[in-house]
Amino acid sequence: MDFKDVDAYIYVSDMVDNGAELKDYKKFARVKAEQGREGQEVITQMKNGLVETKNVVKVDPETDEPDWIVTNPDGEQYIVPDKTFRKKYEVEVDAEGYHRPKGGPVKAVQINEDISFMAPWGEKMNIEKGGYLVVNAPNDIYGIQQEEFNNTYKPAEEVDKMFESQKQDSKTLQTNIDKLM
Numbered sequence: 001m002d003f004k005d006v007d008a009y010i011y012v013s014d015m016v017d018n019g020a021e022l023k024d025y026k027k028f029a030r031v032k033a034e035q036g037r038e039g040q041e042v043i044t045q046m047k048n049g050l051v052e053t054k055n056v057v058k059v060d061p062e063t064d065e066p067d068w069i070v071t072n073p074d075g076e077q078y079i080v081p082d083k084t085f086r087k088k089y090e091v092e093v094d095a096e097g098y099h100r101p102k103g104g105p106v107k108a109v110q111i112n113e114d115i116s117f118m119a120p121w122g123e124k125m126n127i128e129k130g131g132y133l134v135v136n137a138p139n140d141i142y143g144i145q146q147e148e149f150n151n152t153y154k155p156a157e158e159v160d161k162m163f164e165s166q167k168q169d170s171k172t173l174q175t176n177i178d179k180l181m
Helices: 008-017 082-088 146-152 156-180
Strands: 023-027 031-035 041-045 051-056 068-071 077-080 089-091 098-101 106-110 115-118 124-127 132-137 140-144 153-155
Touching (some): 008 106, 008 132, 008 140, 023 156, 051 077, 068 082, 077 082, 082 089, 115 140, 140 146, 146 153
Antiparallel strands (some): 023 106, 068 077, 106 132, 132 140
16 A cells, blocks of 8 residues: 655644634543553554554653553554653443553544654554544644544533433432432
């Protein structure tokens, strides 16, 4: 498969200039995660065999703790710095080793061609047509393949409604339990 080499920032800027919209999405899927060992290499490979990128566990200079190795529901693994991981995830109390997302939305745009670019961690990243580019800052843009994005992210307002509904169901259950006591 041939990927068009691009500068991610210029690519996104050109897309926006031509009418594409950066939309707010939130992660809704819980992930399996564990802290890695410094120097441990992680190759991010999709279910279809595409090698998306690779990265190496480092020690987060802000926390002095090693990066986390995250496994999404579809099985792809990637590395998240300790400080970022702690800001974006919390322990899932009913499932050992799993974490649920927390925090705010990300800005993302869907792409319409196969592209390759330098990821923020200094390695090439390949994203197939239909995938998404997540834009955190001009020098912090990374990609997520379409299927994996759709299985872990939804428009921010949908996720807010989904979690609000879960909170309401939990409150109702607790009220019913309290009435029985």
